[in-house]
Amino acid sequence: MAEGLGRRERKKQQTRRTLIETAARLFNERGYDATGVADVAEAADVTKRTFFLHFPTKEDVLLSDGPARVELALRVIDERAPQAPPREVLAEAIHAMIADTASRELPNGMAALRARLMVDSPAVQARVLRAVFTAQARIAEALRAAYPETLDRATAASVVGAAVGAVCAAAMASLQDGDAPEATSEAMRQAAAIALHAFDALGEESR
């Protein structure tokens, strides 16, 4: 996406990629807490200050694909609503995010690393949860905005919260059981299916 953006932009993206890869490698080798930002910068041959010009915190280097995934979900909602009913639109948005995670962050091992670091680093766990929470809020708002007559804020927040909460909890449980990637994404899909029954609680016209 957007390739020919001049040498300056290309070098910037290169620095960014190098920082991400270097950080992932060092976190893997030495552990998260034992790897300082200074170490990552040193190994990537830039200064510590440059790291923070690319990522607001140490944890954010693990979340590079997050924003794109949220945009994906918002695009699905924008394209499918309000022709399709809320339940189907939300289902498709959630499934798009699950598929995106499986295709972009399983090959390079980023999802697995993040899941592992989440278990034994409070800071990583906190950052990931905050990203999920923010994404959830944006999706809920987009869904409400797509059906302004039939969905209020609290209801939209509830059904999206239920879906996202269920999917995340199932993913964590699966990963802690040591499941293979395919088993984990299947568990996420099943959790979504279960949570989407929250729509059964709503009136006919809100589903």
Add this chain to the structure above:
Amino acid sequence: MAEGLGRRERKKQQTRRTLIETAARLFNERGYDATGVADVAEAADVTKRTFFLHFPTKEDVLLSDGPARVELALRVIDERAPQAPPREVLAEAIHAMIADTASRELPNGMAALRARLMVDSPAVQARVLRAVFTAQARIAEALRAAYPETLDRATAASVVGAAVGAVCAAAMASLQDGDAPEATSEAMRQAAAIALHAFDALGEESR
């Protein structure tokens, strides 16, 4: 609870209470980021080191009642399961937590302060979400353990994740709308009712 525990323990609890009250007051007056741990310690007439002997991080001083609330939910599950069906047991546990929040942390303003700080301090938001996530995991495990034949880990994680996710999302939405405390707790109860329909997705014997 447990009053006569000797002068030493009483003084320790007194120091702890003073730190909590002082921190809450200063956060209110000057804002969270503008108040350093050193300031809180100074105002409470102890050293910075003493603060960290009572609370592992600056954020934790806002979460003092959290653990007790989780224990409450676990006790409800322990007492009511497996006689009552999973759906009812989870509903009662959630309602107990909502009621406890409303009764213990609305009078002293702690809930309101925490909600406010959560909005404009990433660190507070992160810590609160992490606490919720941990609580959710413990409740899911307790529920699964109470019905070992009929609930697997992923399913338990899904329904609890749905319920907790919905309640939290609804609470945040309500608080950001500036609702009064009673309106917020009502929104939480409604969200729980909606999310508990996730049980409809399960087989007859798992509900």
Add this chain to the structure above:
DNA sequence: AATAAAAGTATACCTGGTGTAGTAAGTTAC
């Protein structure tokens, strides 16, 4: 009264993160 345990003190230190000013490379205009 003597001893042990534990809360709190004093102080130095580490690391994540920011402010500021400057350099050098890349881009744009003449």
Add this chain to the structure above:
DNA sequence: GTAACTTACTACACCAGGTATACTTTTATT
């Protein structure tokens, strides 16, 4: 082609959250 403008990056000083260590003082035990 060169001058002028941007901007990614550097260098360095600094702050706040959090930890390690060694010490003092109060409470509990016998």
